[in-house]
Amino acid sequence: MALEIRDIHKRFGPVRASDGVTFTVEEGSLHGILGENGAGKSTLMKILSGFYEADSGEVVLDGEVLHLRSPADAIDAGIGMLHQDPLVFLPFTVLDNFALGSPGSMRLDRKAAEAELMRVSGELGFEFDPERLVRDLTVGERQQLSITRLLWLGARVLIFDEPTTGISASQRIQLFDTLRTLAAGGMIVLFVSHKLEEVEALCDSVTVIRRGKVVYEAEMPVASETLVEKMFGNVFVEEERTTVPLGDAMLRVEAATLSEGTTRIEGLDLGIARSEVVGLAGLEGSGQRTLLRACAGLIQPESGSLSVDGIELTRASYREHLAAGVHYLPAGRLEEGLVQGISIAEHLVLASDDTAFFVDWKAADARAGEEIDEYSIKGLPSSAAEELSGGNQQRLLLAMIPDEVKLLLLEHPTRGLDVESAAFVWTRLLERRNHGTATVFASADLDELLNYSDRIIVFFAGSVFAIRTAAEIDGEELGYLIGGKVRA
Secondary structure: OEEEEEEEEEEEOOEEEEEEEEEEEEOOOEEEEEOOOOOOHHHHHHHHOOOOOOOEEEEEEOOEEEOOOOHHHHHHHOEEEEOOOOOOOOOOEHHHHHHOOOOOOOOOOHHHHHHHHHHHHHHHOOOOOOOOEHHHOOHHHHHHHHHHHHHHOOOOEEEEEOOOOOOOHHHHHHHHHHHHHHHHOOOEEEEEOOOHHHHHHHOOEEEEEEOOEEEEEEEOOOOHHHHHHHHHOOOOOOOOOOOOOOOOEEEEEEEEEEEEOOEEEEEEEEEEEOOOEEEEEOOOOOOHHHHHHHHOOOOOOOEEEEEEOOEEOOOOOHHHHHHOOEEEEOOOHHHHHOOOOOEHHHHHHHHOOOOOOOOOHHHHHHHHHHHHHHOOOOOOOOOEHHHOOHHHHHHHHHHOOOOOOOEEEEEOOOOOOOHHHHHHHHHHHHHHHOOOOEEEEEOOOHHHHHHHOOEEEEEEOOEEEEEEEHHHOOHHHHHHHHOOOOOO
16 A cells, blocks of 8 residues: 655645645655645645645545545545544544444444444553543543544544644653554554654654645655755754843732633732743643633633732733733634634734724735735735644734733744744744743743743642742753652
């Protein structure tokens, strides 16, 4: 069995997302797909999995030309895709999600479906309670459920799009073991990632895509410098960490009780200085998101007080927080930060403080063009938000931040971004720090927390477990603290 991608072309208006992509992957391969944000990786994977239809070209599996017009066509042909955010129905049970889309009669034989769930998951070493609600599973467990379902449906080719985003270190190890097992069993596994170290550790071959074209193919191992040069066209060098003098208190949280969903934080006292960068670490649901949303005015403290630059905001609305100089960038770029169906120019109009009754669209398009150049967004003023890659969506969100911000709150600011895009984001954020903006960000990336924070606040089970100066802590100790332990 071999998967052949032959001269695939796909355009979105004037943008050539896939421009003659051609390569072959043999059975039993763990094949890495590398490229910067906007290079065309996701578009190609969506073509292979039936979400998009190619303008021209062929996908051939085991000598058969496939006609992929929907995800159902793809899975029928033996190609399944695990998305960065697993496609599951949160209110449904594990068993219901497993059985969705399965062939057979209208009535589900739950006993037979449960037997198949336990058989396939058991072969992979996964453990599920069939009646557990999927909303109660971790991201890693949802991935395992999706893998189990795709294999049951007959997938011979599995596509993994940034699969390590949002999962724990132990779940990543288990995922990698699973992928190795699948490849050893003769399957084709395509591993799409921005993380060079993961591709180097896992994959036995690699294809690099840049600007919609295949620019490099090789058997692993390959030097990191070579992969970076092929991805970006030059060898990218990260800037050394710099510090600036901290000012007086910008954010004060005193004796606060914060509650959202199942997360509750009691008696929180916190002070953050002007120009300080504070990283929030912890397992998902430990309290980081709750703190960020409380500081943004999206939830109000049950007790205690919260102020920014001396302005009392304890019971203030989100709009009042904005007026006080607070700005929040959520992790869900399309779900919470942007609006699907409207253009870059329209987003910038919505984010502006222009109160004119009519919009000068000629001026709006001109300004959008300037911001596109300034933030290196790969798109046009007329490009809709959902047409942009994740990295370009994040660049648009950065362009929408007002010039004068006192407190900047960010949730996973570089999740899913390649190394150059992540560095660009932090260059922009640190420029604001240099002008007095206090920055608080939550991240699951230990390197990001250590490289950019002045202090790191570790949450565990709804409370502040530890506060450390970033310069005095290493990744191992931070990992212990996130797990609720102190290194001996």
